[in-house]
Amino acid sequence: MNVVFDLGAVLLTWEPVALVQANFEPHAPTAEAAHTLASQMFHHEDWLGFDRGTHSLDDAIGRMALRLALPADRLSDVLAPMGERLEPIAVTVDLLASLRTRRDAGEDLRLYYLSNMPSPYARVLEYRHAFFRWFDGGIFSGDVQVIKPQRRIYEMLAERYGLNGAETVFIDDSLANVVAAREFGWHAIHCERPSAVPAQLAAYLPVSSTLSTSKPSVRA
Numbered sequence: 001m002n003v004v005f006d007l008g009a010v011l012l013t014w015e016p017v018a019l020v021q022a023n024f025e026p027h028a029p030t031a032e033a034a035h036t037l038a039s040q041m042f043h044h045e046d047w048l049g050f051d052r053g054t055h056s057l058d059d060a061i062g063r064m065a066l067r068l069a070l071p072a073d074r075l076s077d078v079l080a081p082m083g084e085r086l087e088p089i090a091v092t093v094d095l096l097a098s099l100r101t102r103r104d105a106g107e108d109l110r111l112y113y114l115s116n117m118p119s120p121y122a123r124v125l126e127y128r129h130a131f132f133r134w135f136d137g138g139i140f141s142g143d144v145q146v147i148k149p150q151r152r153i154y155e156m157l158a159e160r161y162g163l164n165g166a167e168t169v170f171i172d173d174s175l176a177n178v179v180a181a182r183e184f185g186w187h188a189i190h191c192e193r194p195s196a197v198p199a200q201l202a203a204y205l206p207v208s209s210t211l212s213t214s215k216p217s218v219r220a
Contacts, residue, residue, distance in 0.1 A: 083124025113138035
């Protein structure tokens with residue numbers, strides 16, 4: 001079985017509304033306004049182009065500042081070090097560790113990641129987090145200039161690693177990305193709560209293979 005992980009809000013913390021509330025409160029004084037501003041910031045081509053690797057962070061910040069009347073220097077202070085801010089989510093990193101242990105013990109498991117992640121952040125994350133060395137491979141959108149939910153990025157992972165769709169399960173917090181994976185022929189789990197993922201994934205693994213409930217000693 002191939003298990004493919006998204007990163008943000010699955011293995012790494014990603015809370016755009018909280019980020020807006022903490023750093024742009026004068027521009028989003030209510031919870032509703034913070035949700036709206038977060039969507040305007042991170043679900044627009046200004047940001048998606050940076051995710052895709054088709055323009056730089058400076059370009060994204062400049063466009064975002066003009067479009068949303070936000071201070072460019074504050075945007076830079078918040079967004080430039082994002083790779084240093086994304087921290088592991090314990091429950092899913094523990095799950096990944098247990099899968100790695102089982103694979104290394106001889107089970108037919110392969111572990112991959114498929115993430116919408118700009119290349120500058122990706123390089124920092126690879127350096128900071130040991131769990132990237134546990135994967136058999138993966139793709140960051142910024143390295144290939146394609147982003148989820150575009151079909152091509154799923155094709156690229158499948159082609160690069162020879163993945164059989166019927167033997168592949170994908171985990172992502174975005175419903176659109178989950179739907180695209182299913183349309184591509186993969187099984188997929190919508191990660192609404194990371195704590196629910198171990199039980200959700202267990203349903204796709206062989207009956208003889210149960211997820212470990214012990215805490216791995218190696219952590220990212």
